[in-house]
Amino acid sequence: MTAEKGLIPSVGEFIEYCRTQSRLLRGSVETMGSEADELLEGITERTAEVRTRLDGAKSATPQSAAGPNDDSIDVAAVEEMEEEIEREQAVLEAKQARIDAFRDLAGGYDDLAEELRSDVDDGREAMERIVEFEAQRGAPAYFEERTVLEAATSNGFEDDRA
Numbered sequence: 001m002t003a004e005k006g007l008i009p010s011v012g013e014f015i016e017y018c019r020t021q022s023r024l025l026r027g028s029v030e031t032m033g034s035e036a037d038e039l040l041e042g043i044t045e046r047t048a049e050v051r052t053r054l055d056g057a058k059s060a061t062p063q064s065a066a067g068p069n070d071d072s073i074d075v076a077a078v079e080e081m082e083e084e085i086e087r088e089q090a091v092l093e094a095k096q097a098r099i100d101a102f103r104d105l106a107g108g109y110d111d112l113a114e115e116l117r118s119d120v121d122d123g124r125e126a127m128e129r130i131v132e133f134e135a136q137r138g139a140p141a142y143f144e145e146r147t148v149l150e151a152a153t154s155n156g157f158e159d160d161r162a
Contacts, residue, residue: 018113025106
């Protein structure tokens with residue numbers, strides 16, 4: 001980008017920036033989706049294991065009036081497995097919420113790139129729109145690298161109109 005020279009980049013460079021941010025976010029979504037699939041697979045396996053233990057205990061032990069023979073099932077182990085499943089489900093739900101947030105921000109960057117392409121002729125205005133967008137969306141929290149908002153607020157760009 002032109003910012004390396006201390007000048008405000010062109011509208012085209014800001015459009016490319018938006019597209020790059022969107023691609024980075026979508027890459028993160030893909031990675032998180034794979035992680036979520038693995039979590040779901042683990043939950044499914046543990047749930048099947050709990051069912052197998054419970055079904056095995058029912059068929060192996062005849063019921064009396066007092067209930068099944070308590071030697072046939074380890075209730076504490078089954079309860080512990082159920083708690084682990086619930087914890088993993090909570091992690092999966094949080095990951096899905098994060099995936100949704102990343103997708104939403106990626107779509108926002110795509111929309112912003114299109115707005116810049118069709119409505120903006122000046123690099124400064126493009127930068128201002130991106131800074132506003134990133135501030136409203138909390139974009140810096142989604143990236144390890146600096147965003148335009150962070151660069152602009154740390155004097156990373158100088159006005160070349162002076």
